[in-house]
Amino acid sequence: MSDSHAVATTAEAGHHEHPSYQRHHFVSMEQQNETVSFGMWLFLLTEIMFFGGLFTAYLIYRNWYYPAFVAASHTLNIVEGSLNTLVLITSSFTMAMGVWCAETKRHKGLVWSLIATLILGLGFLGIKADEYHEKYVLHHIPGTTFSAEGFVHPNEEALKAGEKPLAPDMAAKTEVYFSLYFAMTGMHALHMIIGIALLSGMLFKAWRGGYMNGHIAFVENFGLYWHFVDIVWIFLFPLLYLISRHQ
Amino acid sequence: MSTIVSLPDQTTARVPKRNYITNENGILSWLLTGDHKRIAMLYLISITFFFFIGGALAGLIRLELLTPQSDLMAADTYNKIFTMHGVVMIFLFLVPSVPATLGNFLIPIMIGAKDLAFPKINLLSWYLYLVGGALTLGAMITGGVDTGWTFTTPMSTHFSNTNVITTGLAIFVAGFSSIFTGLNFIVTIHRMRAPGMTWFKLPLFCWAHYAASILMVLGTPVLAITLVLVVLERTIGIGVFDPTKGGDPILFQHLFWFYSHPAVYIMILPGMGVISEVISTFARKRVFGYTAVAFSSVAIAVFGFFVWAHHMFIMGVSNYAVLVFSLLTMLVAVPSAIKIFNWAFTLYKGSITFETPMLYAFGFMGLFTIGGLTGVFLGSAGTDIHLTETYFIVAHFHFVMVGGMLMAFLSGVHFWWPKMTGRMYPEKISQLAAVVTFIGFNFTFFPQFLLGMLGMPRRYAAYPPEFQVLNVFSTAGASILGVGYLLPIIYLLWSLKYGEIAGNNPWQATGLEWQIQSPPLTENFTTIPVVTQDVYDYEWLERQKEHEVTHVG
Numbered sequence: 133m134s135d136s137h138a139v140a141t142t143a144e145a146g147h148h149e150h151p152s153y154q155r156h157h158f159v160s161m162e163q164q165n166e167t168v169s170f171g172m173w174l175f176l177l178t179e180i181m182f183f184g185g186l187f188t189a190y191l192i193y194r195n196w197y198y199p200a201f202v203a204a205s206h207t208l209n210i211v212e213g214s215l216n217t218l219v220l221i222t223s224s225f226t227m228a229m230g231v232w233c234a235e236t237k238r239h240k241g242l243v244w245s246l247i248a249t250l251i252l253g254l255g256f257l258g259i260k261a262d263e264y265h266e267k268y269v270l271h272h273i274p275g276t277t278f279s280a281e282g283f284v285h286p287n288e289e290a291l292k293a294g295e296k297p298l299a300p301d302m303a304a305k306t307e308v309y310f311s312l313y314f315a316m317t318g319m320h321a322l323h324m325i326i327g328i329a330l331l332s333g334m335l336f337k338a339w340r341g342g343y344m345n346g347h348i349a350f351v352e353n354f355g356l357y358w359h360f361v362d363i364v365w366i367f368l369f370p371l372l373y374l375i376s377r378h379q
Numbered sequence: 380m381s382t383i384v385s386l387p388d389q390t391t392a393r394v395p396k397r398n399y400i401t402n403e404n405g406i407l408s409w410l411l412t413g414d415h416k417r418i419a420m421l422y423l424i425s426i427t428f429f430f431f432i433g434g435a436l437a438g439l440i441r442l443e444l445l446t447p448q449s450d451l452m453a454a455d456t457y458n459k460i461f462t463m464h465g466v467v468m469i470f471l472f473l474v475p476s477v478p479a480t481l482g483n484f485l486i487p488i489m490i491g492a493k494d495l496a497f498p499k500i501n502l503l504s505w506y507l508y509l510v511g512g513a514l515t516l517g518a519m520i521t522g523g524v525d526t527g528w529t530f531t532t533p534m535s536t537h538f539s540n541t542n543v544i545t546t547g548l549a550i551f552v553a554g555f556s557s558i559f560t561g562l563n564f565i566v567t568i569h570r571m572r573a574p575g576m577t578w579f580k581l582p583l584f585c586w587a588h589y590a591a592s593i594l595m596v597l598g599t600p601v602l603a604i605t606l607v608l609v610v611l612e613r614t615i616g617i618g619v620f621d622p623t624k625g626g627d628p629i630l631f632q633h634l635f636w637f638y639s640h641p642a643v644y645i646m647i648l649p650g651m652g653v654i655s656e657v658i659s660t661f662a663r664k665r666v667f668g669y670t671a672v673a674f675s676s677v678a679i680a681v682f683g684f685f686v687w688a689h690h691m692f693i694m695g696v697s698n699y700a701v702l703v704f705s706l707l708t709m710l711v712a713v714p715s716a717i718k719i720f721n722w723a724f725t726l727y728k729g730s731i732t733f734e735t736p737m738l739y740a741f742g743f744m745g746l747f748t749i750g751g752l753t754g755v756f757l758g759s760a761g762t763d764i765h766l767t768e769t770y771f772i773v774a775h776f777h778f779v780m781v782g783g784m785l786m787a788f789l790s791g792v793h794f795w796w797p798k799m800t801g802r803m804y805p806e807k808i809s810q811l812a813a814v815v816t817f818i819g820f821n822f823t824f825f826p827q828f829l830l831g832m833l834g835m836p837r838r839y840a841a842y843p844p845e846f847q848v849l850n851v852f853s854t855a856g857a858s859i860l861g862v863g864y865l866l867p868i869i870y871l872l873w874s875l876k877y878g879e880i881a882g883n884n885p886w887q888a889t890g891l892e893w894q895i896q897s898p899p900l901t902e903n904f905t906t907i908p909v910v911t912q913d914v915y916d917y918e919w920l921e922r923q924k925e926h927e928v929t930h931v932g
Contacts, residue, residue, distance in 0.1 A: 157494035157571075159907065167496045167570040174562050174596060182600035185608075185634050189619055197625060274624075275616035305625040311617035315608060 153347040165349060172353040176360045179323075183364055186316050190371060193308050200305035203283050203298055204313075205376040206290075207270065209263050213373045216259045217365065223252035224362045231355040234338075234348040242343060242351075246335040249358070253328045260321055267310070274311045280304050316368055323361045330354055383661070383732050384885050386803065392880040394801040398898040413498030414901055419484035420799070421505055422475060423792075427868065429471040429512055434864060436464035441823075441857040444850050449840035457840035458525035459541065463515075465528030466546060470553050471512050473784055474642065477649035478595075479508070479560055481791045482588045484799060486564060488892040488899065489582050491573025491908045496566040497559075504559035511553025518545035527838065529639070532620040532631040536612040544613055547606045554599045554606075557645070561595030564588050573891075575910035582890055582914055583672055587652025590676035594641040594648075594683060602638035605631065632694055636687035644683040646780060647747075648676055650787030651718055654740050657794050658722050660888040661737040662729025665915035668721040675714035675721075682711045692763045701760045708758035715751055719744060734886075735806065738813035739790030746782025746820065750775060753828065768838075771831025774824045782820055789816070789867060796871065797881030801898045804874045808866065816863030822856025889920050 151161065158164040194201045230245035264273075271279035283303035286295045298306075334354060337343065343351055386392075399416045409417055439460050443451045452460065483501065487494055495501050518524055524546045526535040535543050568581070568589050609631070611617045618624030620631045659666045666672055688696055688704040696704075722744060731737070753775045756762045766772060796804050826849040831837075835846045842850070884893040891908060892899075912919035 155498075156902075157492065157498070163570065167566055170570060171497060171500075171562060171566045174565060178558055178562070178596050178600045181597050182604050185601045185604035185637075188634070189608075189630060192627075192630060193625075200625075274618055307618045308625045311619050311624075311626070315611065315617060315619065319604075319607075 151345075151347065153345075168349045168353065169356075172356050176356065179360060183316075183319065186312065186319065187367070187371075190312050190316070193305075193312065197302065197305035197308060199298055200283070200302050201309050202376040202379050203295065203303075204272075204306040204309040205372065206293075206295060207272065207282070208313075208373050209266060210373055210377070212259050212263050213369060216256050217369050219252050219256050219259065220362050220365050223249050223256070224359050226252065227355050227358045231348070231351055234343045234351040237344050237346070239338075239341065239344055242338050243335070246331060246338055250328065250331050250335060253324060253331065257321060257324055257328075260317065264314075267314075272306075272310050274307050274314065278307050278310070280306050313372055316372070320361065320364050320368060323364070327354075327358055327361055330357075381730075381732055382734065383663070383730075383887050384734065384803075384806070385882075385887060386879055386885055387882040389879055392882065394880060394898070395896045397900065398801065398896065399901045400898055402901045411502070413494065413502060415483050415487050415495045415498065415501060416799075416899065416901075418498075418501050418505055419480050419482075422479040422483060422508070425505070425509065425512065426472050426475055426480065429467050430864075431868075432516075433464055433467035433472055434861065436460050436467065438857065438861065440464060441854040443840055444842070445854045447842050447844045447847050447850075452840065454840045455525060456523075458527075458838070459519075459523030461838060462524050462527050463519050466515060466524070466550070468780075469528055469642070469646075470550050471508070471515060473646040473780055474553075474557055475508060475560070476646070476784065476788045477653060477791060478564070478588060478591060478645075479504075479556075481653065481788075481795060482564065482584075482649055483560070485795065485892055486567060486585055486588060487571065488895070488903050489585055489890055490568060490571060491576050491891055491904065491910060492567065492571035493902050493904065493907075495563045496571055497563050500559050501563055504556040504563070507552050507556035507559070511549045511551075511556060514545055514549035514552065518542040518549060521545075529635060530606070530609060530631075532609065532612075532628040533622065535609055536620055544610050547610050551603050551606050554603050557595050558599045561592035561599075564592040565596065568592075573908050573910055579670065579673070580910060580914045581673075582652075583655035583666060583669070583676070584649075584652035586673040587648045587655070587676045590680040591645050591648040593677075593680045594645045597684070598638040598641040598645070601634055602642075605634040605638070608634075629691070629694060629696065632691050633687070636690045637684075640687040640690060641680075641683045643776075643779070644679050646784050647787075648679060650743065650784040650791075651676065653787045653791035653794070654722065654743050655718075656888075656890065657736045657740040657790050658725050659915050660794070660886050661734060661740075662726050662731050663917055664725055664729045665913075665917070666721065667724035667727075668717070669914065671717050672721050675717040678714040679711060682707065682714065686711055686758075689758050689763070692760055693767055705758055705760045705763075709755070712751065712755065719748055719751075733810070734793075735804070735809040735813050736790045736794035738810055739786045739793065739816075742813065742817045742820075743783055743786040743790065746778050746786060746817075750778030750783055753778065766831055768836055769831035770827040770835045770837055773837050774827035774831060777824045777827070782824070786816070789813070792867070792871070794886070795892075796874070797885050798892055798897045798899070800875055800878070801881055802874050802878030803881045803885060804867075804878060805870050808870050812863055812866035812870075815859060815866065819856050819859030819861070819863045823853050823860050824856070826850070826852040826856070887920065889915050889917060894923075 154161055154164055158167065226245045226248040230242055230249060233241035233245055267273050270282065271277055280300075280303040282290075283298045283306050284300050286297055331354065334350065399414055403412075409421065412418060439452070440457070443449070443457055443460075449457065483495070522542055524539070524541045524543055526539050526541070526543060530543065530547065568585055572581075608617070608619050612620055618626045620626045620628050622628060655666050655672060686704060686708045688700055689708045692701050692705075753771070756766055757772060757775060793804060793809060796802075830846055830849050830853075833846065835842055881897050883896055886893070889912070891910070894908075895904060
């Protein structure tokens with residue numbers, strides 16, 4: 133009895149031609165597309181949990197060390213931060229254009245959209261690097277070189293802008309703020325770097341004429357990833373730069 | 380003893396020539412495979428390897444504790460040994476044990492699919508597991524780590540001079556392996572079910588894995604970011620957990636246990652899935668209260684996310700938090716009890732037979748119940764303060780993890796061994812192994828409840844002489860337990876060549892996996908099945924057999 137089933141390899145009834153990019157274990161292209169995009173959304177959910185730990189820490193410490201968080205937030209470069217927000221939102225737009233071009237099979241449009249996204253992504257990282265450098269100059273990088281001196285004795289410029297000196301023990305807590313600042317923006321930047329690496333590979337393939345046969349799952353899912361990274365920044369920007377602006 | 384085993388005539392039977400093992404040859408066909416069954420076998424080999432490493436470390440711990448003095452090894456060596464025992468057993472054995480092996484092998488077949496949704500990600504998850512395992516071994520060989528598997532701050536960030544970073548990265552990588560497994564299962568169960576396979580026709584094994592996958596997908600990333608912060612704190616000195624800079628070590632505890640408590644359910648839920656299948660098969664009955672058991676898995680997953688602070692009652696959390704988390708902890712007992720009671724009712728008036736998987740399943744039910752009930756002592760705020768950080772808690776989680784999960788794992792391996800390999804394991808000696816394991820387990824861990832009640836603290840190499848008698852019992856039991864674990868590996872390997880031919884359905888079980896050949900074809904099904912029967916429908920199986928007889932005869 134055991135072998136009777138094994139030998140019976142029935143010819144697959146109703147087996148019609150599948151596109152070459154349909155994986156063998158899916159019944160239809162529709163099933164494959166649904167499955168892949170479901171998987172991507174689920175992956176983004178894990179990413180939310182990943183950043184969630186950092187947001188929790190931010191929430192708690194902001195409540196505990198409110199004056200330090202306000203003072204430290206004032207030292208951030210609001211101009212570069214806003215510029216970066218603009219750059220990133222624009223890159224999301226160009227990425228969305230890229231997905232649309234892939235859907236409508238516009239080769240040139242896809243390539244140019246991806247190039248624009250790549251340049252904007254690199255631009256974001258460049259501006260971020262300049263901000264990091266500024267923190268380095270001000271000794272705001274947590275660790276052995278950190279100094280909270282500027283919060284205990286603000287310089288004249290800061291005093292003129294209405295900055296109040298902090299007590300030394302509260303000023304020291306700005307290191308927690310900058311720890312979170314670097315952990316959060318650093319993790320975000322790491323996601324950007326991974327995104328740019330994937331984007332470069334995709335651009336190469338698009339330039340060679342890829343994604344024009346209607347199989348654009350990779351472009352779509354990368355688009356979702358890119359927008360997700362964008363949305364993380366949309367939360368980081370107000371939390372780190374804006375909400376303490378006028379206090 | 381009556382038995383339900385029905386094997387084909389051994390003189391004429393043979394293992395099907397074409398199956399997933401013989402389909403392709405060569406080492407590369409295994410290392411680059413996308414076949415969920417082959418990846419399951421790769422996982423089975425690797426987790427067995429790490430289980431024996433973790434077991435050897437446990438043996439060293441028990442040997443050291445044979446005498447009150449710290450004589451076999453120095454105290455700091457002892458710290459490293461128990462840390463590595465915990466890290467290896469939890470992250471490299473228990474978390475992937477049932478899901479990555481049996482779950483990987485069976486979920487696509489049980490739902491009538493040809494493979495998991497993402498075969499390449501499945502393979503990637505095995506490689507990530509290997510990288511995590513290699514890093515852990517590397518950390519162990521180059522000096523070990525002594526923080527305990529919990530990486531408690533500020534011990535791990537400031538005071539330990541051991542390989543915390545390497546071990547942390549190892550767990551980070553292994554964590555992603557677990558995330559990918561969970562992600563694959565959820566998507567597969569949602570999108571890959573065969574026509575007619577509705578949610579309430581899913582075997583309970585799939586429900587349990589679905590619930591465990593939710594925990595893997597939502598919990599593990601939090602552990603990942605926590606470990607990143609620990610590593611950053613150790614390397615460049617950020618101040619998130621450092622009290623001297625204004626950080627809070629308790630926050631580390633919150634984040635760590637937000638994963639690590641649900642992780643307990645990641646470990647136990649798939650085991651519960653195995654038990655549901657085994658109990659039903661060897662009682663010849665549909666699982667009593669199928670819907671309740673299915674939803675109790677999901678309920679455990681949901682409640683599991685809201686009880687983490689019961690690990691922190693003595694760590695300075697507020698009394699109100701203790702009150703709330705103590706209450707929530709009691710709530711988890713409800714779905715767990717639903718499962719135990721429903722299995723008991725499944726047995727009631729069933730035609731029970733006592734094959735090896737069933738013996739292990741009985742072991743699970745008894746030991747898990749004891750483990751669960753002692754959990755009530757630890758979840759209650761008052762008794763917890765006396766019992767936590769003593770051997771009572773060590774005994775408690777070993778009853779759940781070893782008495783529960785390992786029994787379930789062995790039950791499942793025996794139950795599906797004929798499906799995975801096409802051959803039966805030898806019945807008598809494996810029944811012996813199950814009994815030896817049960818006896819050895821109780822000898823090892825029951826004395827530890829008493830030791831904990833008497834106040835012996837955990838994690839010390841030396842102890843006052845009055846505790847020696849019970850410790851000798853425990854060490855003696857551990858050696859019996861060791862025999863219980865060595866036996867299966869010997870006879871299971873033996874059976875690969877000399878075991879009896881199993882045939883398609885040696886247990887006369889109802890699952891879809893038993894309706895195909897053993898070992899299965901690479902594509903599992905020649906045609907995708909259309910599911911018309913109910914789950915655990917033994918009457919349907921009887922009709923199938925009659926039908927088959929009229930057909931052949």
